[in-house]
Amino acid sequence: MLKKQTQTTRAWHCPMRANESKEMTQKPLPPHLHIDTLAVRAAVDKSQYGENSEAIFITSSFTQPDCETAARRFAGEEDGYIYSRFTNPTVASMEKRLAALEGTEDCIGTSSGMAAVLLLCMGLLKSGDHVVCSQSVFGSTIKLIASEFGKFGVQSTFVSQTDLSAWKKAIQPNTRLFFAETPTNPLTEVCDIAELAAIAHDAKAYLAVDNCFCTPALQRPAQMGADIIVHSGTKYLDGQGRVVAGALCASHDMIKNKFIPVMRSAGMSLSPFNAWVVLKGLETLSIRMQAQSANALQLATWLETHPQVKRVYYPGLASHPQHALAMQQQSGVGGAVVSFDVTGQDSRAHAFHLIDSTQLMSVTANLGDVKTIITHPSSTSHGRLTEEQRLAAGIKQSLVRVAVGLEHIEDLKTDLLRGLETL
Numbered sequence: 001m002l003k004k005q006t007q008t009t010r011a012w013h014c015p016m017r018a019n020e021s022k023e024m025t026q027k028p029l030p031p032h033l034h035i036d037t038l039a040v041r042a043a044v045d046k047s048q049y050g051e052n053s054e055a056i057f058i059t060s061s062f063t064q065p066d067c068e069t070a071a072r073r074f075a076g077e078e079d080g081y082i083y084s085r086f087t088n089p090t091v092a093s094m095e096k097r098l099a100a101l102e103g104t105e106d107c108i109g110t111s112s113g114m115a116a117v118l119l120l121c122m123g124l125l126k127s128g129d130h131v132v133c134s135q136s137v138f139g140s141t142i143k144l145i146a147s148e149f150g151k152f153g154v155q156s157t158f159v160s161q162t163d164l165s166a167w168k169k170a171i172q173p174n175t176r177l178f179f180a181e182t183p184t185n186p187l188t189e190v191c192d193i194a195e196l197a198a199i200a201h202d203a204k205a206y207l208a209v210d211n212c213f214c215t216p217a218l219q220r221p222a223q224m225g226a227d228i229i230v231h232s233g234t235k236y237l238d239g240q241g242r243v244v245a246g247a248l249c250a251s252h253d254m255i256k257n258k259f260i261p262v263m264r265s266a267g268m269s270l271s272p273f274n275a276w277v278v279l280k281g282l283e284t285l286s287i288r289m290q291a292q293s294a295n296a297l298q299l300a301t302w303l304e305t306h307p308q309v310k311r312v313y314y315p316g317l318a319s320h321p322q323h324a325l326a327m328q329q330q331s332g333v334g335g336a337v338v339s340f341d342v343t344g345q346d347s348r349a350h351a352f353h354l355i356d357s358t359q360l361m362s363v364t365a366n367l368g369d370v371k372t373i374i375t376h377p378s379s380t381s382h383g384r385l386t387e388e389q390r391l392a393a394g395i396k397q398s399l400v401r402v403a404v405g406l407e408h409i410e411d412l413k414t415d416l417l418r419g420l421e422t423l
Helices: 035-041 067-074 090-100 111-124 139-152 164-170 194-203 252-266 271-281 285-303 321-330 347-357 386-393 409-420
Strands: 108-110 132-135 155-159 175-181 206-210 228-232 246-250 310-311 337-342 373-375 399-403
Touching: 035 090, 067 409, 090 108, 090 246, 090 271, 108 252, 111 175, 111 206, 111 228, 111 252, 132 139, 132 347, 139 155, 139 175, 139 228, 139 321, 155 175, 155 194, 164 194, 175 246, 194 206, 228 373, 246 252, 285 409, 337 347, 347 399, 347 409
Parallel strands: 132 155, 132 175, 175 206, 206 228
Antiparallel strands: 108 246, 228 246, 310 337, 337 399, 373 399
């Protein structure tokens, strides 16, 4: 006859007891840490279990000990997690880490990069306000500011990214926000952040800088005077094309009083899982940016010598119009995005042929992945703009954008040669 098995407690099971709280208390990080250290260490405090890798809190809400505590927390009188639309420990860890890397007081995560731009505008603008924006920013940003916010009475003027006099000339008495993207997508135009910040602040306006292409691993706009740093975490912050995410980095006062109230009502929230993926991506951000940028410089240098390439756009090249400024602002690194114009009268057909001839690169509109991505901006990322808007930004049908990944550089050259040699 078989003996009845009895349930036993595993030897390693050790629930928390009151006298163990000191053992699990997290040591505060020492001051003046380097950015590479902050990328792997900055986060909210560990839970009572003392996990080494940050936990994912996949929950819609958080229980409260009693009604009085719940009332204080919902009223903002006491700190505490309430509801994951606007308070979640995993999201808070990502926000704390990204703020530490950017050198800002605070950060708020969003469901996408465009959700971050939406939150920015909803938090800072009202009907009758005016925005001065670079005409070379991401196509969806132009559409959102000009078309969608235009419906609600927000005025906008789009100017040359690199012409400081154009920014000054565009200022109106109701100007509230300057918006720049440096380097721009896809032509990698670079603006002087410090000079632009001075112009904006003289006009009593905020300066927001989209830092998607460089990330804080290469460039920290807040140190140069920017008030808000905009991120698409979908790109280099994740780094492997897994999730969609976004963020705004700014002062604690601006996050608390301008952006959180909008987030709480409108709910462009970052999911805990996506936040955790970005949080883990940030740990390798610096080494990825350095390696991918080194690949990009080699590819851009090679493309510049090819007879079927009319022009290469890459800040790391001496031929780039803002090369010196880029090296000053971007830690001496050009970034990992290379764009170029192909030759030929039927430029769109030639660009399509080049892209379709590749066998290694991914044909998709994303960027920032460790896999190299090739795309035709005029028909994808900037396809919703009019041809007039595209030409004003310098984006031609002949333009090809390559977001360089971590593959061997010779394999990338060989892949492009499949199309370049058969044009």
